Amino acid sequence: MTNQNLIVIPARMQATRLPGKPLADIHGKPMIVRVWERAMAANAGRVIVATDSDQIAAAIAAVGGEAIMTRADHPSGSDRVFEAVSKADPQKSSSVIVNLQGDLPTLDPILITACLAPLDDPATDIATLAAVINEADEKTNPNVVKAVGTPMTDNRLRALYFTRAAAPSGDGPLYHHIGIYAYRRNSLERFVGLPPSPLELREKLEQLRALEAGMRIDVAIVDTVPLGVDTPADLERARRMLQSSHA
Numbered sequence: 001m002t003n004q005n006l007i008v009i010p011a012r013m014q015a016t017r018l019p020g021k022p023l024a025d026i027h028g029k030p031m032i033v034r035v036w037e038r039a040m041a042a043n044a045g046r047v048i049v050a051t052d053s054d055q056i057a058a059a060i061a062a063v064g065g066e067a068i069m070t071r072a073d074h075p076s077g078s079d080r081v082f083e084a085v086s087k088a089d090p091q092k093s094s095s096v097i098v099n100l101q102g103d104l105p106t107l108d109p110i111l112i113t114a115c116l117a118p119l120d121d122p123a124t125d126i127a128t129l130a131a132v133i134n135e136a137d138e139k140t141n142p143n144v145v146k147a148v149g150t151p152m153t154d155n156r157l158r159a160l161y162f163t164r165a166a167a168p169s170g171d172g173p174l175y176h177h178i179g180i181y182a183y184r185r186n187s188l189e190r191f192v193g194l195p196p197s198p199l200e201l202r203e204k205l206e207q208l209r210a211l212e213a214g215m216r217i218d219v220a221i222v223d224t225v226p227l228g229v230d231t232p233a234d235l236e237r238a239r240r241m242l243q244s245s246h247a
Helices: 031-041 054-062 077-088 110-120 136-140 185-193 198-203 207-212 232-241
Strands: 005-011 046-051 067-069 096-099 126-132 146-153 156-163 175-184 217-222
Touching: 005 031, 005 077, 031 046, 031 054, 046 054, 046 077, 054 067, 067 077, 077 096, 077 185, 096 110, 096 185, 110 126, 110 175, 110 217, 126 207, 146 175, 146 217, 156 207, 175 185, 175 217, 185 207, 198 207, 207 217
Parallel strands: 005 046, 005 096, 046 067, 126 217
Antiparallel strands: 096 175, 126 175, 146 156, 156 217
């Protein structure tokens, strides 16, 4: 049931490579509003933006959206999401939480639905997404995180590891991890209560904390990777991609 899902978009202004990123203009709308619109279009549950910025909250309020103010000192987006969930849904009516990055203005809304699907298996704690890597240079690019897992079906893996290295070796596909997560509420609560883990700190990948703690992450395989906006060049690319559709 969609009313059991709470889609949370953490957003803060302190991006180093693209200062003020959430409010970057894309054809007359701030980027965070573009992402909020994509989340709403998925029709997969209640959508809130979790932020420590009055400017971001105001931008969302201006389009009729819901923003929750959170502390400024969270160590990660997951912690910000959990605080927002606790404030927005204290009665715990939402049993599934989606953590959607606020820098995906070209996101296909169907990816949110795809990310929820692995939680149909009650043994799965966390669900996420990946796509087959087709570009050779992405296989060795440390900024392209790889999901390593054992196939469950043609379009689903049980995650064994996530890495910035080219892995696994040998013949076969490599998978580009897409940083959208769907958590059972109790799994998110457990996750944010865990200390950073050794492999998480080494790879600088937060999801390894869950695997090292024995939590199960299933990965849905999709055929599109959303553009993450981290640099001015990414922003220009997003503007070009949305050129024909802007209102």
